[in-house]
Amino acid sequence: MASLYEIPIERINGIGEKRARLYNKLGIYSVGDLIRNYPRAYEDWSNVTDVFSAQVGQTCCIRATVDVAPAPHVIISGKIMASARASDETGFVKLVFFNNRYIDSLIKPGCEYLFYGKLTDSSGIKEMVNPSFQPSGEEIPIHPIYSQVAGLSTKVIETAVKKALKMLPEKIKDPLPENIRTEFDIIGLKEALMNIHFPSSSEDIEAARRRLIFEELLVLVIGMKSIKAMSETQTSVRINGDYTDEFVKLLPFKLTSAQRRAIDDCIADMTKNSKAMNRLVQGDVGSGKTMVAAAVAYTCIKNGSQAAMMAPTEILARQHFESLDRLLSPSGITVALLTGSMTAKQKRIVLEKLEAGEIQLLVGTHSLISDNVVFSDLGVVITDEQHRFGVRQRATLLAKGADPHLLVMSATPIPRTLALMIYGDLDISVIDELPPGRQEVETFFINDSIRQRAYGFLKKNIKEGRQCYIVCPAVDNTESGLIGVEEYAEDIRKNVFTEQTVGVLHGKMKPAEKDAVMNEFIEGRIDILVSTTVIEVGVDVPNSTVMMIENAERFGLSQLHQLRGRVGRGQYRSYCILVSNATGAEAVKRLKALCSTNDGFKIADEDLKLRGPGDFFGSRQHGLPELKIADLAENVDVLRDAQSAAQQVMPEYLDQTNSDYRVLRAEVRQLFDDVGTQLN
Ligand code: ADP
Numbered sequence: 235m236a237s238l239y240e241i242p243i244e245r246i247n248g249i250g251e252k253r254a255r256l257y258n259k260l261g262i263y264s265v266g267d268l269i270r271n272y273p274r275a276y277e278d279w280s281n282v283t284d285v286f287s288a289q290v291g292q293t294c295c296i297r298a299t300v301d302v303a304p305a306p307h308v309i310i311s312g313k314i315m316a317s318a319r320a321s322d323e324t325g326f327v328k329l330v331f332f333n334n335r336y337i338d339s340l341i342k343p344g345c346e347y348l349f350y351g352k353l354t355d356s357s358g359i360k361e362m363v364n365p366s367f368q369p370s371g372e373e374i375p376i377h378p379i380y381s382q383v384a385g386l387s388t389k390v391i392e393t394a395v396k397k398a399l400k401m402l403p404e405k406i407k408d409p410l411p412e413n414i415r416t417e418f419d420i421i422g423l424k425e426a427l428m429n430i431h432f433p434s435s436s437e438d439i440e441a442a443r444r445r446l447i448f449e450e451l452l453v454l455v456i457g458m459k460s461i462k463a464m465s466e467t468q469t470s471v472r473i474n475g476d477y478t479d480e481f482v483k484l485l486p487f488k489l490t491s492a493q494r495r496a497i498d499d500c501i502a503d504m505t506k507n508s509k510a511m512n513r514l515v516q517g518d519v520g521s522g523k524t525m526v527a528a529a530v531a532y533t534c535i536k537n538g539s540q541a542a543m544m545a546p547t548e549i550l551a552r553q554h555f556e557s558l559d560r561l562l563s564p565s566g567i568t569v570a571l572l573t574g575s576m577t578a579k580q581k582r583i584v585l586e587k588l589e590a591g592e593i594q595l596l597v598g599t600h601s602l603i604s605d606n607v608v609f610s611d612l613g614v615v616i617t618d619e620q621h622r623f624g625v626r627q628r629a630t631l632l633a634k635g636a637d638p639h640l641l642v643m644s645a646t647p648i649p650r651t652l653a654l655m656i657y658g659d660l661d662i663s664v665i666d667e668l669p670p671g672r673q674e675v676e677t678f679f680i681n682d683s684i685r686q687r688a689y690g691f692l693k694k695n696i697k698e699g700r701q702c703y704i705v706c707p708a709v710d711n712t713e714s715g716l717i718g719v720e721e722y723a724e725d726i727r728k729n730v731f732t733e734q735t736v737g738v739l740h741g742k743m744k745p746a747e748k749d750a751v752m753n754e755f756i757e758g759r760i761d762i763l764v765s766t767t768v769i770e771v772g773v774d775v776p777n778s779t780v781m782m783i784e785n786a787e788r789f790g791l792s793q794l795h796q797l798r799g800r801v802g803r804g805q806y807r808s809y810c811i812l813v814s815n816a817t818g819a820e821a822v823k824r825l826k827a828l829c830s831t832n833d834g835f836k837i838a839d840e841d842l843k844l845r846g847p848g849d850f851f852g853s854r855q856h857g858l859p860e861l862k863i864a865d866l867a868e869n870v871d872v873l874r875d876a877q878s879a880a881q882q883v884m885p886e887y888l889d890q891t892n893s894d895y896r897v898l899r900a901e902v903r904q905l906f907d908d909v910g911t912q913l914n
């Protein structure tokens with residue numbers, strides 16, 4: 235099989251240079267590529283009907299004898315058209331062919347054919363336009379349909395694929411070792427390739443698909459594991475003692491067991507071996523990830539190292555700084571903040587102390603990455619809300635120490651199997667439990683007609699001393715046509731909330747302005763904060779109880795869930811009101827899904843199903859190779875099998891002298907070549 239990738243597509247009979255260019259447009263350059271170009275769908279010709287039973291509006295397959303032969307002629311538009319008629323004992327069907335000047339030599343009167351196509355009604359007569367056809371008795375029951383480009387129809391591709399499959403050697407070396415095939419009930423490669431193109435039944439298709447999906451996912455998983463094996467570095471940071479018990483005494487509450495597990499995972503990573511920790515801690519909004527970070531920083535600091543914590547926004551960095559300073563300074567730890575909006579003088583003081591080792595924990599934004607930030611002894615890098623940072627930024631921060639440990643925290647719940655894919659280079663801990671007494675956020679989906687009642691509800695909450703958020707999708711309406719935050723705030727100040735204070739927050743404001751507004755909100759001097767999604771990430775104001783989201787259909791489910799996580803953080807009952815006039819079934823389904831559960835992982839699953847992984851992660855951005863047949867959201871079961879198979883074969887796979895894995899290694903290399911990752 236592997237050698238067929240070296241045979242150019244032109245070597246197939248009937249493919250010249252010109253046609254080869256068309257195949258190239260489909261990403262097909264070699265005979266191997268053509269064989270691996272799987273059908274995108276199938277036509278099922280096995281369900282043959284008579285003319286009478288064939289339903290108008292349906293795609294059907296009719297067996298009938300031609301009684302009026304087609305006679306091609308040029309019509310006004312310049313096109314060539316030919317009409318014919320075929321019948322059986324139950325009736326007749328009109329056949330219309332466009333742009334086929336040889337049709338009269340292909341369809342002969344008196345002969346029986348199968349005609350496949352959509353049946354339409356032409357003034358009371360059953361009609362098929364450009365049906366596919368085959369002489370009766372020679373039929374293939376299921377036809378492959380390929381993606382096509384102008385000048386290269388699925389029929390033509392089908393013929394070429396037939397020839398290509400004949401070039402497969404009698405026995406091909408299967409990339410999957412026999413024991414794995416038996417254990418996971420996987421058919422052989424040759425059978426799969428024949429059946430994916432020319433199956434005789436839907437069971438054939440299923441078995442072939444399963445085999446090819448399994449293989450592709452196995453290749454992907456093994457590739458990710460190889461990258462991980464390559465990226466494991468020895469660290470010179472020495473963490474010997476575990477100070478978690480001491481840390482726990484500083485807390486005003488008891489850690490949840492999920493938090494404790496995540497902390498223990500991290501401490502074990504740092505103390506038990508000489509490799510640097512590379513861990514992702516995933517937890518729903520409000521699950522208490524900050525405390526895991528604090529515990530890790532604490533143990534590092536007590537072992538004599540420094541810790542750095544990077545947050546994606548100034549607001550969040552400040553909030554982390556304040557809570558960590560409050561928590562840790564009583565035990566003699568110096569915590570400092572570094573953000574872009576500080577004055578040069580303020581920054582200089584922090585940097586000097588940092589380099590002198592007088593600051594043990596530095597919290598900040600992207601500014602932590604700048605060249606002039608020098609640590610005396612950086613032991614651990616913690617990044618919060620990982621999806622906002624690129625891998626490169628992470629690497630730059632890591633380079634400020636001698637291979638320090640890395641802890642990445644993410645609040646985007648991703649189904650675990652997928653997380654293993656996306657973060658293949660990281661170990662993962664999941665915090666799957668919320669601190670006790672946490673209120674579920676009650677969620678409602680309303681439309682404009684009861685907006686006034688919703689405003690009344692906000693007023694009632696404010697009267698009781700609480701605060702509210704209103705989120706709009708746009709800063710201004712110039713591009714989007716949606717009402718912008720400024721305008722919206724102006725409007726409700728004048729017309730609705732005349733006795734309350736309304737603040738505005740959006741990403742186009744200067745950092746200092748944002749901070750000022752946020753501080754007023756934290757201190758309770760603003761009742762209603764009208765904002766864009768800048769408040770999506772991490773902000774913690776326990777006194778706020780209502781989150782109202784305008785044009786909710788504009789947001790992804792996971793994003794709405796993140797927004798909702800800004801309320802319900804204190805002891806008060808909290809609510810989320812999704813406002814949308816959307817009536818589309820899909821949009822309504824999404825918003826209702828959010829009303830029915832508070833479980834971020836369930837929502838992520840739902841989001842994934844509805845939008846697909848591409849949208850969900852921007853998967854290309856994450857450097858995952860493009861898949862031909864597997865779908866990360868749909869084939870979760872096969873993915874699980876592939877993962878356990880990968881686990882089994884990895885030691886033998888990595889042993890370069892083991893020739894059983896030669897073919898599989900070539901496939902892994904080929905898949906990852908496309909994303910520019912060199913594997914050996
Ligand atoms: P997130 O995982 O969203 O970052 P935070 O770390 O901001 O969550 O925690 C949310 C809130 O829960 C904070 O106010 C924090 O002090 C509180 N908290 C964290 N852990 C616990 C716990 N074990 N028991 C009670 N409250 C906790």
Ligand code: MG
Pocket residue numbers: 523524618645772
């Ligand atoms: Mg957080």
